[in-house]
Amino acid sequence: MKARQILVGCDFGEDVADYDLELSQYFVETSSFLDVIHDRADLILGEKGSGKSAIFRHIAHSSDGIAPLRNVHVIPAFNTRGSVVFKNLSAHDNLPEEVLRTVWFTYLIALAVNHLANLYPKSGGRQISRLLKKYGLHSAQSDAQGIWAKIKRILEALNAQVEAEGELKFDPGSIPVSLGIRGKLSRLTGNGSEGGIDSILDACIAVLLETGTRCWIVFDRLDEAFYDNPDLEAVALRSLLRAHLDLASHQSPLKSKLFLRSEILERVTVGRGFVNATHLRRQYLKWDRPSIVALIARRIMARPDVADSLNLEYGLLRNQDGRLKVCGAVLPPRIDHQTLADWFENCTTDGRGALNPRNAITLLKQARAIQLEHYDRDDPEYVPGRPLIHWLPIRQGLQKLSVMRMEDTVLAERPDLRPLLRLMQAKPARMTRDQLSAILRPAAEKGASFEQALQSLLDSGLIASGANPNILTVPELYRHALKLTIHRSSGSELDVDEVSSMQVSADAACRRVLKCGITQYILDADDVQRHVISDHVRANYPELSATEHRVRSTGFRAVGVRSKEPTMTINGRLVLRTDDPAQFDDAEILTMEASVISAFEEATSRRASTFTPKLPLALRTQVNDWSSILRRKLGGSVGFVADLQDTGGRFRAQFAPDIPGVDISAQEKNVRNENAIQELKSYLEAACIEVINSGDVARIRPLGDASRSKAEEILSTFPVKVSTETTKRGHTVLRVSSEATN
Template sequence: MNRVELLKQVSFGEQVAEDEVNELADYFVETNQWDRIVAGKIDIVRGEKGGGKSAIYALLMSKADDFFDKSILLVPAEATRGQTVFKDLAADPPTSETEFVTLWKLYIVTLVAQQLREFDVKHDRINEIYDPLEEAGLLEKQLNLRSLLRAAQDLARRIVKAEAFQGELTIDPNTGAHTYGGKIVLREPSKDQKLKGYITVDHLIEVVDAVLAGNRLNVWILLDRLDVAFQDNHQLEENALRALIRAYGDIRAHPQISLKIFLREDIWKRIGATGMREASHITKYVVLDWNQSTLLNLVVRRILKNDVLVKEFGLDKEQILKDASLQEELFYRFFPQQVEQGPQKSPTFKWLVSRCADGTKRTAPRELIHLLRSILDEEIKQLERGRPAPDGDQLFDRSVFKAALPVVSDARLHTYLYAEYPNEKDYVAKLEGQRTEQTPESLAELWGMSRSAAATKAARLVELGIFEERGTREQTSYWVPFLYRDALKMVQGRAEADEEEN
C-alpha cells in the first residue's frame, strides 16, 4: 500500500479516555493495580493528569454488567461528559465543612436509594429509606444528577442552619395508612424525636447498608472529574475534597457501600499540604505509576489496534502481547532506533518518554499519546511534501520527532498549567527565551524579588513539575524539563544572575 495512504488509516487513539470508551478494553494495560481495583481492594485512585484515572473509571463503567453479575452495582456520581454536575456549587458553595459533609452524604445515600428503587429491591425496611428522601424532595421518578445535587445542597443547608428539616406525619386518604414522614436532622435525635420520626443522614446510611446486606448486594459510587469541577476555585476545591474524604471515612464503616474516588495527585498533595487528619486513616488507595515497560505495552496495544497495520505487515497480535521482547521488536520495526544518533544517545522509546516527562520525572500516557499523534501528523505532512519514505518497514523518519514536540509542549503549558494554575502564569511566562537551568539568584533577578522569595516560588514550581530541583542545598539549581522547553522557547544552558539579556 502507498505509504501516505497507509499512514492516513493509522491511529494511536485519543488522548482523553472519555473520547474512546469503546476502545479502552483493547488499549488498557491490566496491571496489578487494576486487579486490586477490580477486586474492591482500592477506594482512592490517585495519579498525575493524563495518568489513566479516567481510563480506569471509563473501563469500570463499560464492565458494569460484569460487576452486576457479581452483585455489585456501579453508580456514577458525575456526568461522564460535558459540564460537570458539581460545577453549580461554585456559584453558591456550602458555607461550612459540616454543610459540605452533609451534602456529600445526602447526595450519595440518595444515589444508592435511586438504584434500589430502579432494581425494585425488596426489604422490610425499604420505606425507612424511601419515605424521608421522597418527603425531602431528593428521591424522584427520573434521576437527574444536577437536580439531585441542588436538592441535596438545599437540604444540607437547612439541616445545618435549623438542625432539623421539619416534616409531618401524614395519612394516605385512600388507605388511611400512616406514612412515615421522617425529619432529617444533624444530631442523633432524642427518644421523643425518634418517636416523631426524626432521623439522621448517618442512620439513613445504616439502613441502606442493612438493606443491601439483606439482598447480598454491594454498591460502588464512582466519583471522577473532580479536578474539572472545581478547577476555577482552588479554595472551594480543597473544601469540597476535604469534606468528601470525611464523608468517605464515615461511610467506610458500612461495608456494602464503597466510594471509589479518582483524584489527581497534585490536588491530593495540595489539600494535604495544610493538614488533613482523615488522610492518615486512608489505606485502600493506589497511586498510578507508569514506567517504560508499561508505557511500551500501551503503545504496542495501540499499534495493534490498527487492523491496516496488522494486515499489511502480517502481525500476530496475540503472540506479540504475550512477549515483552516481541513488543519492543515491533516498536523498532516501525520506529527508528534513535532520534539523535550517537553512542551516548538514548534509544527512541526512552527519548519519547523523557521528552514527555515533567519535573517529577513522571510521564503520563496522555502526553506520550499526544506526541505519537503529532509524529504521525508530521510524517504525513513531510511525505505529502515529497520527502521519501524511510527504508523497509520503518514508518517514521527521525526528522519528524523534534518537529512534533512543540505541539505537545504548547498544549501542556496552556491547557494544563496556565489554565489550572493562573497564579503561577506570570512567573512561568518570564522564563520564555531564558536558559533551561536557573539558580535562585537568576530567578530572583528575573522575577524582581529577593533570593529567598525566589527560592520559595521555585519550590512551588517544583511541586507542579515545571522545575526539577538539582544540585545541593548550598548550590541549588532548577532544570526545566523538555516537556515545557519548546513552548517557552528556552535556550539550553545555565543562567547566571548577572547575565545580560539580548
C-alpha cells in the same frame, strides 16, 4: 502498499479518555488498576493525564467483562459531560466543613439508594423508596445530576437558615434538612426507627446483602469543580474525604471511590491537619517504561488492517520483546540514541518526573500528523522493517506537545505563573538558584518573594531540583514552549531551533563514525555551538567522545566526534572535516576511505615517501582544500606522518620523519589542557617503545616552548636519550634514540 495508507489507519486513539469510544480495546491493565478492581484502594491518586479517568470509564462501562466486578454496581457520582454538578457549591461557600460533610454523606446514600430502588423494586425497594420520598431524596432521574438537584435544594435551605438565624445547629448523625411534601422546612433528629440517614443506609445494605451484590459510588473530575476557588476547594474536598471515611467505617458492601489529582490532595490536607488520614486506602497511579511500551503497542494493534499490513500478530502483545517489535514497526527503536521508552520518559515528563500516558499519546498523534504531511508530498511505498514515523516528526511533535501542555495545563490552571514564565523565556534550561533568583528579580520587586515563586514553579512541574538542590533544570517537556537557550557564551545564545539543527549535524557525524569505521569526524562550530554538539554526543552516544579544540591552520573552533574504540585499526587515523556532514552519503565515504587507506597501507609497507589515493572526481571537486582537511591526520607507524598535498587534481601524500606533536602552549587557557598533555604522553610512550624495540631513531616535533618542555619532562621517565635537531624544513625536533644505539 503506500506507507501513508497504513499510517492513516494507525491513529493511536484519543489522548483524553472521556472522548475515546474504543478505550476498552487497548486498555492497559497496570498493577494500579488491578489493586482498584480487587478493592484494595479507595482513593486513587495520580497526576493529570496519568489515567484516572481511563480506569473509571473502563470499570464503569466494562464491569461485566471484568471478573472481580461482575457483582458490583458502579455508579458515577458526577456527570461525565458538561460543567461538573458540584461546581454550584460555590454559591454556598459560607457553610462550615462539618455541614458539608453531612451533605456529602447524604448525597452518597441517596445515589446508591435511588439506583437500587429502581433496580430491585421487590427486594426491599419499596421500603427504601418510601424513606427517600419521606425525606425528599427520591428522584425519578437517579443519575448524579438528578440526585444533586435534591442536594442543591437542601443546600439552599441551609443557606436560608444561616441568613435568617445567623447560625446553624444540627445533629451530625442526621439528614440536616428535609423538604416535606408541602415544602415545609424541618429538622430531622435521626433518633427514631426511621428518623435518620442511618435508617436509609441500613435499608440499602439490606438490599445489597439480599441480592449478593456490592455498590461503588465513584467520584472523578473533582479538580474541575473548584479550581477557581482554593478556599472552597479545601473545605469541600476535606468534607468529602470525611464523608468517605464515615461510609467506610460501616464496613458494608456500599463504598465510595475517589479519583483525585495527587497534588490536590496535598494542597487540601498538608498543613491543615486531617484526622484519620492514615485510614484512607490510597493507590498512586504510576507508569513505568514497559507500561508505556504496552500502551503504544496495544493502540497500534487495535486496528486489524494495520496489523495485517505490518505483518504483526496479536500474540506479540503477550511479552515485552513482542511489544517492542510492534512499536518498532511504526516508530524508530531509538531516538537521540536512547531507546524509545527512555526517550519518552526523558522528554514527556514534567519536573515531578512521573511518566504520563496522555503526553505520550498526544505526542504520537502530533508526530503522526506531521509524518502524514511528509507522505502527502512524497507518497512512498511501505518498506518492511522501516518505521512508518521517522525520528524528525517525533521531535517536531515534542515541540507541539510542549506548547500545548504549557497552555492547557500550566497556564490554564495557574495563570498567576504567566509573569514568571515571561521572565524565564529565552534563558538557560539549566541554572543555579542564584541565577534563577536574578532572572525572577522583577517579579520579587512586585511583591512575590523568590522562595514563593520557586515553590510555585516546582509544584507546577516547570522546573526540577535533583540531587544538588542548588541546580535547577527546566524539563524537556517545557523547553520549546519557553524558547529556552541551551548555552550562553560571550553574550551569544542559541534558540531551540538552532540547537535542534546542531544536534541533527552531530547525529549525522556520529552515525558516520559508527557505521563507516571513521575514527574521528570534525564539525565546524562557533564557541556556543561546540558546547551543544559536545553535550549531545556525550549524552546520546556513550561509545563516542567529543573533544573541543581550535584548528591552527584555519583558526575555527571545532568539535571532534571520535570513537572511543575505533572500529578501524590501521596505522593511524582518518579525520574528515566539512561544513555539511550530509554532503556525502555512507557509500561515498566508504569508497573514499577505502581508497585512501589502501594507498596508505601500500606506501607504508614499502616505506615509500609518497602515495596517491584514487578518489572519485566528484569527491575531489566537492571537498574544499584536502590539504587542510587531512594534513597531519593520516598517522603512520611511529616516526611517520602523512602530509597530503593538492597537485592539480591529483592527491599525493608525502611522509615526513616527524611524529605529530601537540601544541600545549596554544591550549594553556583551555580547560581541556589535561587532555592535550595526555595525548602528547601517549604519542611519546608509543615512540619510546618503538625506539627501544627497534633500536631506531624517532623525531618528535613539539609545536611550542611549553610543548617542548613538557615533552622533555615526559621523555625523561623512559630509558632513552633525547637531543635537539633542526630538520631540513627548519623545524626544531627532539631526537629520541635508545641508549643502546648511542
